[in-house]
Amino acid sequence: MHKPQFSLEVFPPRRNAPVGTIYDTLDGLQGVHPDFISVTYGTGRSADRTATARICHTVRKEYDIPVVAHLTAQYLNEEQVDEALDMFKQAGVSAILALRGDAVEGREPTGVFHYASDLVSYIRQHQPDFQVFGACYPEGHPHASTLDDDITHLKLKVDAGLSGLISQLFFDNEEFLRFVDKTRTAGIHVPIEAGIMPVTNASQIQRMVSMCGSRIPNNLATLLERWGDDPEAMKQAGILFASQQISDLVSHGVDGIHLYTMNHPCTTRRIWNNVAPLFKATTPEVEIRV
Numbered sequence: 294m295h296k297p298q299f300s301l302e303v304f305p306p307r308r309n310a311p312v313g314t315i316y317d318t319l320d321g322l323q324g325v326h327p328d329f330i331s332v333t334y335g336t337g338r339s340a341d342r343t344a345t346a347r348i349c350h351t352v353r354k355e356y357d358i359p360v361v362a363h364l365t366a367q368y369l370n371e372e373q374v375d376e377a378l379d380m381f382k383q384a385g386v387s388a389i390l391a392l393r394g395d396a397v398e399g400r401e402p403t404g405v406f407h408y409a410s411d412l413v414s415y416i417r418q419h420q421p422d423f424q425v426f427g428a429c430y431p432e433g434h435p436h437a438s439t440l441d442d443d444i445t446h447l448k449l450k451v452d453a454g455l456s457g458l459i460s461q462l463f464f465d466n467e468e469f470l471r472f473v474d475k476t477r478t479a480g481i482h483v484p485i486e487a488g489i490m491p492v493t494n495a496s497q498i499q500r501m502v503s504m505c506g507s508r509i510p511n512n513l514a515t516l517l518e519r520w521g522d523d524p525e526a527m528k529q530a531g532i533l534f535a536s537q538q539i540s541d542l543v544s545h546g547v548d549g550i551h552l553y554t555m556n557h558p559c560t561t562r563r564i565w566n567n568v569a570p571l572f573k574a575t576t577p578e579v580e581i582r583v
């Protein structure tokens with residue numbers, strides 16, 4: 294049996310938040326043992342590669358955890374991508390999550406990196422020491438005309454030199470498992486980590502779902518209806534829902550789990566305490582190693 298990967302995602306604190314909040318998040322994650330932590334990168338006004346690089350440096354050097362830096366490229370030119378990659382290298386980053394990023398109203402893309410696959414090719418060509426990962430969408434990217442089209446584009450991105458994929462959040466495991474089957478049939482054979490977002494707050498999840506288009510299955514809708522107005526009960530129910538989702542996915546042999554922490558260490562620790570034994574399995578086969 295292979296050992297699935299377990300990774301976490303954190304984001305730089307908002308510009309008006311005290312700098313120390315990221316330390317609170319990372320300190321709060323002590324006791325959780327991820328294979329790596331990924332650090333997001335803003336698009337548009339919140340884009341700040343120094344913030345991503347600084348947090349990567351802290352995770353790598355102070356917490357000794359492998360780190361993946363996200364990089365969105367549609368508003369960058371080659372020189373800016375070079376600068377970002379140099380900064381990440383100095384911060385001890387060994388892998389990049391190469392992204393196109395979302396469109397920002399009123400801002401013209403540079404036209405250099407149209408799709409994430411352009412960034413993947415660029416990194417493979419200019420900085421081949423980095424491992425490169427990409428994003429994927431079990432229910433299709435919101436702008437793709439069909440899931441099959443999206444998978445055709447995904448294959449081009451993987452063939453440009455990806456070592457692995459990390460999925461968008463989803464709540465219906467069947468949907469994810471069907472997606473993985475489709476990618477394998479399409480000739481995509483890199484490991485795919487399943488993106489799990491704990492639902493601990495009913496309004497937060499409505500916002501997320503409207504942004505990324507993930508479907509809320511009936512069992513989650515029932516939880517939201519029953520506990521949505523009771524924050525403490527909703528949090529507990531959400532932690533259990535995410536833990537069960539992870540347990541079911543691991544039983545189905547997924548390559549890995551990527552937990553969107555939302556910078557909430559307490560929720561993350563509680564989920565980890567529920568699922569940690571599932572990540573102790575034996576002989577590795579397919580792994581995203583950074």
Ligand code: FAD
Binds near residue numbers: 332396435443449
């Ligand atoms: P792409 O892979 O380029 O795909 C975008 C769209 O273009 C898709 O519809 C695809 O089907 C289509 N497409 C791709 N190639 C072609 C082609 N050759 N011809 C025609 N169509 C094509 N956003 C941030 O701003 N910062 C982050 O840190 C961040 N982290 C993320 C992490 C994960 C795991 C995920 C799943 C998403 C993340 N995002 C982040 C959001 C992401 O930037 C958006 O979803 C964005 O809209 C798409 O980025 P992409 O890299 O997936 O794009």
